[in-house]
Amino acid sequence: MDIKLQQVSYAYAQGTPFEKRALFDVDFTIPSGTYQAIIGHTGSGKSTILQHFNALLKPTTGEVHIGNRIVAAGKKARDLKAVRQKVGIVFQFPEHQLFEETVLKDIMFGPLNFGVAVQEAELRARKLVNLVGLPAEVLEKSPFDLSGGQMRRVAIAGVLAMEPEVIVLDEPTAGLDPRGQKEIMDMFYELHKKRGLTTILVTHSMEDAARYADNIIIMHEGKNVLSGAPHEIFRDTETLNSFRLEPPRIVRFQQKVEQLMNKPLSKVCLTEEELAAEIARELREERAEQ
């Protein structure tokens, strides 16, 4: 399911003295099945964009195409329920949205709302709890008796239970310890691959964008200003800085090594493994030449 934004603008509190424009002619397409990262400085419009992906916000001008449905400014949108089932959003701190008596009921809530039979919803909950890395015992517990990290996983299972085709992640690992962060990010990546999901990651973490995304869109002052593969996006530090962003740490370190060697490496490396291999290769070549 492609998501296409055409000349989308959005203003909060439109028509009041407090009107504030957050998006200006945003235009991009997210092709079905890709892993897309959206990065940008605080206040760049990332969170406003995100709410357009399942029509929580409707554009002030322009159109949003979600699969074959169109949400356009000034027109009444039909069938939003189907859109919201197909595009699942994991908001920041999703555990704040937990409310049911038991974990099982909480995970089942979404699917039941969308008309899934009780048996099927329960089956999904039992599978998902395992998938998000929790023991089956938690199903009967109150979600409020769990630790923060476990609550996060329950909330994620609740979104996955609707079996969305597109999953939108808004800083999904904020506040988790490093192991929890890696587990959650790896889990989403695996789901992305296995189920052919379209994944949209909205994040401050250049490291995560570099490691997981096929393509990166940069937002700046309410406008999409740059799009490209991580290798291209992170090559140009000056441009990134002009959008008040920094390349990932690994890229900054590569720049230091290049200064040391007094020449650039053959490519921009995005993971520690890649950079270590590249430095080793470069050193071998140099030795061979001598």
Added chain:
Amino acid sequence: MSEILSLHQVTFSYTPEVAESRNAVDDVNFAIQEGEWIAIVGHNGSGKSTIAKLMNGLLFPQQGEVRILGKPLNEDNLWQSRSQMGMVFQNPDNQFVGATVQDDVAFALENNGIPFEEMVTRVHQALAQVNMSDFMNHEPHHLSGGQKQRVAIAGALALKPKLLILDEATSMLDPQGRMEVLQTVQALRAEIGLTVISITHDLEEAMLANRVLFMNDGKKFAEGLPSEIFSLGDKLVELGLDLPFAWKLSKLLQQEGVPLLGQHITEEELVNDLWTSNFNK
């Protein structure tokens, strides 16, 4: 050097009536001296935040005691002791009460009955210390995350505390906001010798501390210099943390056959070693 705060065989359980439940904090001892910066690290659920709540008397231990400036913390001296400690929490949006930045910083002063003139001086001073003087009349919710946390620090500083506790105060910030806050803390330490406890799972933040307390499952697993703690290597990963960036990379480089003298904790050390072992020949 005098002791600011210490924990003596402190044990706390949220469910003391359940015999088989694990203590959230289990027999923990440590002391922080005036002017030190201590980082408390550990996985989610390791007891870090419970320790913070025990330190400022939001919780009281079932065994052991917490001492503030040498005196055991109890119900009677709770308010007096709390005024010695400034605390900044994780979510910058959950700790604003004032309509403007200066009102917000003045809030605690008002609560403590500080005279108006003195209040004005302290608000100005505290905002200057966190480099936010230009934002005095701004509305807090229009600030960036890093600016919000700096205002929160100013609110704490205005009370002239002996100790500043940062409870995952940078974990919700973007990289720039995180840097702003950490630079502010470093500047405050240089200027007024502030004592700091930061509770974090950001290893780069912990690396800035004088000493690191490493918590695991409610127990103190290790305590030492950042270099000592980070030399634990794979043990860190096993217990839910990460390896420092430079350490990870030095290990990978050695696996790739790049000669290095050892594994490094800071980028600078690694760059220097790369230079001496490979280029400077």
